[in-house]
Amino acid sequence: MTLIGERILLGVSGGIAAYKAPDLVRRLRDAGAEVRVVLTDGAQAFVGPLTFQAVAHTRVHTELLDSEAEAGMGHIELARWATRVVIAPASANCLARLAHGFANDLLSTLCLATQAPITVCPAMNHIMWQAPATKHNLAQLEQRGIRILGPIDGPLAEGESGPGRLMEPLDIVQALSINKAGALAGKTLLITAGPTHEPIDPVRFIGNRSSGRMGYAIATAAAQQGATVTLISGPTALSTPHGVERINVSTALEMHDAVMQHIKGKAIFIAAAAVADYRIATPAAQKIKKSTAQTSLTLIPNPDIVAEAAALPNRPYIVGFAAETEAVIDNARAKRERKGLDMIAANQVGPGLGFDTEDNCLHILSEHAERTLGPAPKPSLANELLLLIADAVNEQH
Template sequence: MSLFAKRIVLGVSGGIAAYKAPDLVRRLRDASAEVRVVLTQGAQAFITPLTFQAVSHQPVHTDLLDPEAEAGMGHLELARWADQIVIAPASADLLAKLAHGHANDLLTTLCLATEAPITLCPAMNHIMWQAPATEANIHTLETRGVRLLGPIEGPLAEGESGPGRLMEPLDIVAALNGAAGAVPSIAALSDKRVLITAGPTREPIDPVRFLANRSSGRMGFAIAEAAARAGAQVTLVTGPSQLTAPRGVTRVDVETAEQMHREVLARAAQADLFIAAAAVADYRVAAPADQKVKKTETAQHLELVPNPDILRDVAALSDGPFTVGFAAETQAIVDNARRKLTDKGLDLIAANAVGEQQGFDVSDNTLQVLWSDGQATLGPAPKTQIASELIELIGARLDATG
C-alpha cells in the first residue's frame, strides 16, 4: 500500500492550522502523490492560493461558480479525478456542512459529488471539538465511511491546551501511506475484542512523589487506533497520559501497575487479543509514606518490591487471548526479546531500542517483531504507520494460527 502516483485533492478550510497545509502538500508530493488543492473562502483569510500553487505545481481551486472552470463542470472533474480527498484542517463548520450534506462552496460540493474515500483531519478549539453538536456530526460522518485522523492533544493557538490540534503533516502522510485510501477491515480482527495497555505507570513514594518512566503512551494509543480502524472492539487500559483516546475506543485510566494488573485481568479472559504496549514499572515502593517525606541532610533508602507481571499472567490463562508483548531494550534487542517471548509463553513480541532519542517521547519508531518461527522488521517510520503495520502483521499471525 502506497501513495505512489495517487491523485489527492487536498481541501483546506478556515483555521489557523491552515498554515501547516503547504507543508502537507510538500510531504504528499515527497511520497510521490499528485496533489491538487481546494481552498475555502475561510482558508484564504489565513493563507493565499499562490503559496499552494508554488508547492503543488498545480493551479489552485477556490470558487464553485468560476465561469472558466465550470464551463467544463470543474467540480465534477475534480471529484472524478481524485483517488482520495483529504481535508486538513477540517474546521467544526466544515464538519457540520459535510454531515448535513451542504453544497454551498467548491469543497463541500465536490465531497458530495465524489466516490473517492474522504479523510478529515480536524483542527479547532478543544471545547468546540468536545461539543455535543460536533460529536454528533462526527458520528454521522463516520457511519458514512468518512475517516478521521486526529485531532491530537497539545497547545492551541488561543493559548489553551487540549484535544483539537491538527496532526502533524508527517503523521498524516504516514497514516495515508499506510492506508493508500480507505482503511480496509482486517478480516482476522473484524469484531474481535482487543485489549491493549499503554503509557507508563506511577508508583507512589509519598503523596507528592512517584517512580515512573519516560513513556508517553503514543505507541499504545496508535495501536489502539489502528486496531479500531481494522474493525476490532478495542479497550485501552492506560497509565497517566495526556493523549486523547481514539474515537470508538473504550478508555480505562489507571495509575499504578497493580491497578493496571487488576483492570487487565478482569477483562483478559473475554478478549480475543491482548497487546501489552504499556511501560509497566517492574517495582514499586514497599511502603509509600502517608505524608510528604521531608528533605534532610541524610541519605534516604527506598525498599522496592516486584510488581505483578501482567503479561505473564495473561499468557498463562488456560483459555486466554492471543498475547503480544513489547520489549524495550538498550542492548541485544533481538536476543533479549526472543528470551522474553519464550520465558513468558507469548504468541508474538515487538521489541524496540530505547534511550537517547529512541523509543520514548519521539514520533518515530522501529520494531523487531518475533514469533516462534519467524521475525520481521517494521520501520523506521512514524508510530502511526508502525502501528498500522503491526496490526496487519498480528492479523496475519492470527489467520496463520487459526
C-alpha cells in the first residue's frame, strides 16, 4: 500500500467511532500520506484535538473562521491544500449536511470549496443506516461522485449488531491505495461474484449461501493493483468496489450472457461466482400455494459458464473456483482438467466454512504448481491469489 505524495484532509464527525480516527491518521501517515485533521463539534465530544495533534504532528482545525489562518479563510486554504478529502467516521448528520450543501461549519464548507475527490466512511446505528432518508442522501452523494466506503456489518456501540460499523482503519487505507504500477497494471479483468437466484415462482427461488465477499475482495484488490476490472455480480448486499465497473445479474442464464458479452479482449477471467448448477424447467407464473399434497420440481442444467469460456478461441487466462465439502484437492484437480482451466482456487465449505464468513483458506492448483493460501481474511487471500495469477500470466508472455 502506498499513499506517497497524497495530502489527505481527514474530517472527523460526531459518533463513538471517532475513537478509531487517530489510528486511521497513523496508518495514513505510515502509507506515506501527509495528513491534516478537521474536527466537528460532535467529534470533539468523543476525542479531543490534542490526541489528533499528537498522531498527525500538525495543528488540528476546528473553526470555520480562523483568525490565525491567512486572511482568516482557513477553509479555503485547506480546500486548496488537499489532494483528497476523507471523512471518517461520517455520521448520518454529516451525510445529510453534505447531501444538502450546508456550509455552516468548517468541514461542510471545505467540502464545498475543494476540487479534490471526497471519500466518506459512514458509521451509525444500523436502523439509521437503513432509513430511507439516509439512503436518499447516499444516492445524492454518489451521483455527485463522492465515494462511499462501508459501513461493514458487525457489533455496534449500543450492543446491537448490523450494518453501520465503521470500516477498520487498515481497510480504509487499502481502499484508498491504488497502485498504478502494481502487478496487474494495464491488465483487463473480468470477475464474477456472488450467488445466482433461480426462480421457482414470483416469490421463491433456488439459491446458495454465497455472500460474494471473496469475489468482491478479488475485484477490489485487482483495481488496487492497477487493473481495469469488470465485475459481474449476482444478488448481494455488498458495495461496488472503487474503480470497478459492476454489472448486476440475478440468474445463471443472465450471468452467462453477461460473461459472453464482456469476455472478449480481457486478459484474465476469474469465475468466483457460486453459479447454480440447475434451474427450474418452467417457473410458475403465479405464487405456488401451500397444500398438504407432495409436490416436485423439474430441474434442468444451467450453462457451464467457465467451461464455455475456456473453449473460446483467443481466450483469456481463466481461473475457476471450486467449493467442496469433501476431497477438496482431488475434486478441484479433476474439475480444472475437465474444464480446461489454467488455475483453480478450491476451498472447503460447510457450517462455518467458506460461505458467508470473513476468513477463508484457498488451495491453488495449476498445471505446474499447487499451494495453499491461508487461513486468512478474504482481502489478504485476494491479494495473494492475484500475485500468483499475475506471475502465471507474465510467464505465458
